[in-house]
Amino acid sequence: MLRIGTWGTAESADVVACGWRDTGPGLVRTGVKLIYSATGRVPELPGLRIATPVANGAEEIARALFQGLDVVLTAPDCCPAAPVVAAGMWHYGWTRGDLGALAGATVAGLALAAQPGPCVMEVHRDGHSFLDGDVTAAAVRACLAARFSGGRYRTPEVTVPLDSVHLSQEAPTRILIAPCAVTP
Template identity: 70%
Template sequence: MLRIGTWGSAGSADFVACGWRDRDPGLSEPGIKLVFSAGGRLPEFPGLRTGTRVARGAEEIAAQFSRGMDIVLVEPGSCPAAPVMAAGMWHYGWTGGDLGALAGAAVTGLALAAQPGPCAAEICRDGRSSLDGHLTAAAVRAGLACRFPGGRYRTPQVTVPLESVCLSQEAPCRVLIATCAGVL
């Protein structure tokens, strides 16, 4: 399982991904990965490796994670879904053929980025996820709707039709995101 969270402070993407990267059967690599906006204030994390290049999108973030970077800097104002998609690429090994998983991660990333305070998500291998925080399915849907001009959200990896986004309220502070359809 991949857990991703935000702590909602100003001036940074502030995403943290925690999980075990699945490799070969029986092998796993534990990891904590952080994503911050370049130019923002970067806290000191002794012992963690910071990438030297500013990443421009999910594939570049995932590539830095895979090269052993613990902290990746992204362009300010970059795609809010990119850190979550990148975490899935790093953790589960998603590629361009995993359209449903990438679409689900894109929706989760957009939902996380829209939360004003701390929020966490658990993402499954197939892209299904759950959001935990002070939120409702109706509020998440409203926050997503404004990010889908023309009913679609486009990233370089996948396009997500808004009508494929299925949310449900599992508990007062838990929203489920079902597997989404993704197209190229």
């Protein structure tokens, strides 16, 4: 399973830290990767390999992760879902053919980016996810609806219809984001 968390504090850059352990088939990749928005302040990170140039989109972020870099900086106008989609591409080996998983990761990334405080997202191989933090399904749905122009959210990888997004409150601080339908 892939775990992604945010600091969600005003004084930090928009940080996404990815730590994972996968029990699935194939090569297991473990560790922590940091994805920072280039608009924020990046702290001194001695010993870590930082990607240059700045990545603009999920495929560029994933490419840097595949190269073994520890820290990736994203462009200020990068899609807010891109870090989660890229982490899934790197961790699970998703390609453009994995439309359902990419759609689920897109919704997970948008939900994670909309959270005002620290939280954690678990993204599974098929694209379904769980958001843990000070969250409600209604609040996440409202944040997502604001981002879906014309009822759809488009990325270079997928287009996700808003009506395919299904959220459920699993516990007071846990939301399930079910797998989503997708338009290629």
